[in-house]
Amino acid sequence: MFRFEHPIFLYLLVLIPVLAFIHLLLTNRRKKALEEFGNMELLEDLMPNVSFKRPGIKFYFLLLALIVLIFAIAGPQFGSKLQTVKRKGIELMIALDVSNSMMAEDIQPNRLDRSKRAISRLVDKLQNDRVGFIVFAGDSYVQLPITTDYASAKMFLNTITTDAVSKQGTAIGSAINKGIQSFTSDENVNRAIIVITDGENHEDDPVAAAAAAAEKGIKVYTVGMGLPKGAPIPSNNGRSNDFMKDKDGNVVITKLDEATLQQVAITGNGAYIPANNIRNGINNLMDELGGLEKTEFEAKVYADYEDQFQWFVGFVLLLVIGEFLILERKNRKLKHINIFEVKKENKEN
Known part of the structure; x- marks a missing residue:
């Protein structure tokens, strides 16, 4: 290393x-x-x-x-060997919506870029915790398995685009279920899932998924990206002022569904954070996550760095x-x- x-x-x-x-x-x-x-x-x-x-x-x-x-x-230094160390922390899965609606520009520069910036700040605040990424639209996939390598996490974060998931839609429930399955097998570890999305769920029942997570002791937090008044979705053809249209030729307006995200957070024993207060919201979220009891687990890190x-x-x-x-x-x-x-x-x- x-x-x-x-x-x-x-x-x-x-x-x-x-x-x-x-x-x-x-x-x-x-x-x-x-x-x-x-x-x-x-x-x-x-x-x-x-x-x-x-x-x-x-x-x-x-x-x-x-x-x-x-x-x-x-x-310049090279790590000469991998060493197993004991750390105390929690496990955190971040599920990021990469559907086309996340390209709306009601928050600048757009919902997806603002989400990635928020995640980057969140990762910077982590200490000895495990973190992983899930990307979702119509389907959900593990982008980064749970790890303590924050440098790799930020590298993977930079590569995320709306092309990460081919099937369009917004399946928040699927993302939560994927998060439940993606934690390690370690016992007695406090866990949380953070869902960052505009909340326009069209595929499944996110509230039921949040309830399933809560039953397993996993807290579910939601971060709403977008504004309630909504915004058009830029077209993929690269032309300025060209937006996606429905089958009748009308411009599609994507709106933040705060009600759904609030209900998911309540059911998941977590909290809802609106995008217009994202900086303070992330700080408050870290304070709450920091209040969770830290559990000791093993992590492999490079040691014996030589000049x-x-x-x-x-x-x-x-x-x-x-x-x-x-x-x-x-x-x-x-x-x-x-x-x-x-x-x-x-x-x-």
């Missing part, structure tokens, strides 16, 4: 394009100044030992050395030595050697 011990130093990489731009600007100025002074071909004859390419090569050697040095400062910066520092030294050995002026003894001219003469013969 690879990681950086001090990843904050990687922000220094923003200096690289700035330095490259400044060098390019100064090089162009120098070239224009020489062109104003006289014809470049004549100037090359008058200055036979001057190289116009070598300063650039030397600069990029140093630039590459700087890039590698920044990586070295960030502290690898010395390899980067060695490469930096090689680059600096290479830059030092490259002279800005041409070598008088070697400047007349031109492999391409020799080949050209042989070809003519």
Whole structure:
């Protein structure tokens, strides 16, 4: 497992394009100044030992050395082995609606993107808890099995789109049932399911699914994405101001069904969080989840991280030595050697 011990130093990489731009600007100025002074071909004859390419090569050697040095400062490390550790936490399954209605823009930038941002903030607040993702529309699938690897969780989160589930619709009950089945077999672990959707359920009975979860001691929370007044659903053809229409040619308006989501949360012994108060709602949700009794369980993590910066520092030294050995002026003894001219003469013969 690879990681950086001090990843904050990687922000220094923003200096690289700035330095490259400044060098390019100064090089162009120098070239224009020489062109104003006289014809470049004549100037090359008058200055036979001057190289116009070598300063650039030397600069990029140093630039590459700087890039590698920044990586070295960030502290690259490799985890040498997996180790089983004891942790105390809860298990949490997050079910995200990826139906087409989640592309409505009644909350900006759209319901799905706002949902993913909320999940990202929630994952950032987790400590020693297990988390997994379920995506659902007309069907539901496990996108990420339950894990303590939060970095992987956020990576999987970024890949979620409305194409994740081919069958359209909104089957909230199916998502809750899938969540119930997706927890580990560990006993006496507090569990919760968070359903993030616009609530327009068309496929099954989400209240009955929430009741089944509550019977197993699993709390069900709902997060309503959208506004009650609703919004049209953007078409998939990529055209602006083009929306989905029903069979009669009328623009389809998708509305937040708060009543259903509130009933699901009540039945599931959880709470309902409206999208217009998502930030405070997520904080309150984490407070409530934090109040659940933590259970000890085993987790596999990489341990015995070993520093690898010395390899980067060695490469930096090689680059600096290479830059030092490259002279800005041409070598008088070697400047007349031109492999391409020799080949050209042989070809003519």
